[in-house]
Amino acid sequence: MTWLITGGAGYIGAHVTRAMAGAGERVVVLDNVTSGVPKRLPDRIPLVRGSALDADTVARVCAEHRVTGVVHLAAHKQVAESVEQPERYYRDNVGGLATLLRTVAEAGVRRFVFSSSAAVYGDPELRPGELITEATPCAPVNPYGETKLAGEWLVRAAGRAHGMATVCLRYFNVAGAAEPELADIGVFNVIPMVFDRLARGEAPRIFGDDYPTPDGTCVRDYIHVADLAEAHLAAARRLAAPGAAGDLTVNIGTGRGVSVRELVDLIAEVTGDPTPALVEPRRPGDAPSAVGSSALAEKELGWTATRPVREMVASAWRGWCLRHPRAAAG
Numbered sequence: 001m002t003w004l005i006t007g008g009a010g011y012i013g014a015h016v017t018r019a020m021a022g023a024g025e026r027v028v029v030l031d032n033v034t035s036g037v038p039k040r041l042p043d044r045i046p047l048v049r050g051s052a053l054d055a056d057t058v059a060r061v062c063a064e065h066r067v068t069g070v071v072h073l074a075a076h077k078q079v080a081e082s083v084e085q086p087e088r089y090y091r092d093n094v095g096g097l098a099t100l101l102r103t104v105a106e107a108g109v110r111r112f113v114f115s116s117s118a119a120v121y122g123d124p125e126l127r128p129g130e131l132i133t134e135a136t137p138c139a140p141v142n143p144y145g146e147t148k149l150a151g152e153w154l155v156r157a158a159g160r161a162h163g164m165a166t167v168c169l170r171y172f173n174v175a176g177a178a179e180p181e182l183a184d185i186g187v188f189n190v191i192p193m194v195f196d197r198l199a200r201g202e203a204p205r206i207f208g209d210d211y212p213t214p215d216g217t218c219v220r221d222y223i224h225v226a227d228l229a230e231a232h233l234a235a236a237r238r239l240a241a242p243g244a245a246g247d248l249t250v251n252i253g254t255g256r257g258v259s260v261r262e263l264v265d266l267i268a269e270v271t272g273d274p275t276p277a278l279v280e281p282r283r284p285g286d287a288p289s290a291v292g293s294s295a296l297a298e299k300e301l302g303w304t305a306t307r308p309v310r311e312m313v314a315s316a317w318r319g320w321c322l323r324h325p326r327a328a329a330g
């Protein structure tokens, strides 16, 4: 197999690319390098600079590299931005995906891994402590989540139409870094947001402590990006197995809930900065709790997350310090 990895120079994409290449898979990366960073990838990995949404580019890469499988990560992924620019999210995350699927099917690709999100579930009604499973109804609460759900439908339908075996991976909250230079450079999620506040000498913020959770703060399922990368490798290997057929949609999480308060305390320990957090009002749109069961991924892919949350925070901090040497010194 040769795997085309779209968005393979991005934060998650570079982890996936390195994990797959490191395990001996043949890969080629297609990335428009707007948020992707080429130097995240070793020189020996072919990187084509271009859009995964452009049919001519995709057809050319598939022919030149004899691509037989696709791991599609290139997408817009910011919830707030999706609320402001829904047309762009639908155009690229759904319309672009349709073009990509048709183009790669015409090129003979019969294996497809799609990067989906726990955002497809929205704010599900769960009993206390109940985990989100793939049987939990999908009801996204923002355009980003909608495009991921529509994307899954499209991937499964295209799979049926073209005899393409597919896997959709629903990521929970991704963080950490396998190497400091691979860390997320965006400040869009809670861990980098807390680092950023501390770096400015400001108190970390906790958005709401009156949720119906054990300590009143929101609970999430934080998954180390290196574990997530291994889930892609497991999905690719399942698809590469002889006779692979049909579609599979699985949660990729840890089954372990961590509250914002616990996370902020852990960050204080890891960074050595004990600045107490400020409790602010709830952030609109936040679900009280989102923790995923990955029992199906374990059963179907033989994959399970292994890295502890402390290692995830510590690795994110090492990446932050690499880019902010004053934080390391402090």
Ligand SMILES: O=c1ccn([C@@H]2O[C@H](COP(=O)(O)OP(=O)(O)O[C@H]3O[C@H](CO)[C@@H](O)[C@H](O)[C@H]3O)[C@@H](O)[C@H]2O)c(=O)[nH]1
Pocket: 077, 078, 079, 117, 118, 119, 171, 172, 173, 174, 188, 189, 190, 191, 193, 194, 204, 205, 206, 207, 208, 218, 219, 220, 260, 283, 286, 290
């Ligand atoms: O300074 C901060 C930043 C965040 N939070 C809270 O931390 C939790 C996690 O927030 P964040 O890191 O922004 O992630 P989510 O809102 O849970 O969404 C992430 O996880 C989803 C999957 O679970 C993905 O779909 C989204 O793209 C991704 O941003 C939430 O309860 C926030 O209210 C704070 O209390 N203080």
